[in-house]
Amino acid sequence: MILYYDFEDVVLEAETEGGCIESLTDGVKNILYPRTTINIDGKEKKRGGSHPCVPNFGVDTSYGLPPHGFGRDMKWDVMNKAASYSTLSLEGIEEFKDLKMLLSYEIGEHSLRMNLQLKNSGDRVLPIAPGFHPYFPTKNSYIKVHNREVNANEQMATTFFDGDVLEFETADMIFNYKTKNCNRFAVWSDSEDYVCVEPTLNGPSFSEIVETPYELKPDEEFEIDAVLEWKPKA
Numbered sequence: 001m002i003l004y005y006d007f008e009d010v011v012l013e014a015e016t017e018g019g020c021i022e023s024l025t026d027g028v029k030n031i032l033y034p035r036t037t038i039n040i041d042g043k044e045k046k047r048g049g050s051h052p053c054v055p056n057f058g059v060d061t062s063y064g065l066p067p068h069g070f071g072r073d074m075k076w077d078v079m080n081k082a083a084s085y086s087t088l089s090l091e092g093i094e095e096f097k098d099l100k101m102l103l104s105y106e107i108g109e110h111s112l113r114m115n116l117q118l119k120n121s122g123d124r125v126l127p128i129a130p131g132f133h134p135y136f137p138t139k140n141s142y143i144k145v146h147n148r149e150v151n152a153n154e155q156m157a158t159t160f161f162d163g164d165v166l167e168f169e170t171a172d173m174i175f176n177y178k179t180k181n182c183n184r185f186a187v188w189s190d191s192e193d194y195v196c197v198e199p200t201l202n203g204p205s206f207s208e209i210v211e212t213p214y215e216l217k218p219d220e221e222f223e224i225d226a227v228l229e230w231k232p233k234a
Contacts, residue, residue: 007084010107019076019088019103021050021134026110031173031230033135033194040190048194050134052103052116055096056213057131057186058204063095065206068133070096076103084108098122099216110230117223120216127213130224131182131200138170143195145187155189160203168197173230180225184211199226 002022005012013022015035024032035049054071056063066073076088085106092099104115114132136143141152145168150159166177166185175197177185182199189195201224205213216222 001078003078003081003086005084005086005105005107007107008109010110010112012105012107012112014086014105016076016078016088018072018074019052019090020072021105023049024107024112026230029172029232030137031112033137035135038191047191048135050114050132052114053131053133053198053200054101054116054118055092055099055126055128055130056204056206057129057133057198057200058207060206061208062206063127069130071101071103072133085113096126098124099126099128112228113225114228115223115225117221118216119221120218123218125218126216127206128216128222129200129202129205129211129213131186131198132224132226133196133198134228135194135196136170136173136175137193138172138195139192140171141189141192141195142171143187143189143197144169145185145197150187152189152192155187155195158186158188161185161187166197166199169233170195173232176229178227178229180223182224182226199224 001016003014009027023034033048051072053068056069079087087104090101100119102117106113184203186198202211205211
């Protein structure tokens with residue numbers, strides 16, 4: 001099911017399948033690279049928009065989950081919907097069957113808020129390391145983060161920036177993130193046409209990398225929140 005959001009000139013489309021943002025525009029400008037299927041090295045892959053990474057961001061070598069978790073592969077239920085925001089819900093599976101998730105999107109004047117709330121309804125600790133995975137249109141892989149240009153090789157290998165705020169620019173736009181419980185930003189791309197700047201909790205914590213996941217205790221609730229603001233380059 002496609003959900004439509006509209007606030008003045010800002011228009012967002014989201015899909016309940018995967019809880020994904022399909023497109024985000026401000027007037028005639030694409031703020032996010034529109035979600036589509038493209039061919040990469042002979043394989044058809046989904047790229048663009050934004051999807052939730054839950055319960056894990058990145059590759060999982062610990063719990064047998066797919067890259068970026070199961071949230072983007074499942075159908076979310078609509079809890080509430082208004083003109084400029086909505087909240088979707090999802091229940092976990094298998095080892096994470098006691099994980100309850102609420103995903104909210106809200107648009108404002110030149111802004112997007114992404115919020116993910118997680119609750120452990122079981123009686124054992126659940127590891128979590130969630131994030132968001134938006135794609136931004138750019139040209140020739142250009143992106144500058146905190147006034148440092150990140151080249152294409154760094155993007156392919158994924159470059160991380162620590163902190164809960166981030167300023168970056170693409171070929172046409174200037175962006176600013178303000179987050180809660182997102183302490184690592186991943187910058188990645190496999191195309192000259194887009195770049196991903198992804199707010200995460202602890203990065204790829206379900207892998208062999210040093211970072212560790214957050215341990216969500218029974219009955220505990222936890223949320224990550226990311227507010228993205230933008231303006232065109234002068």
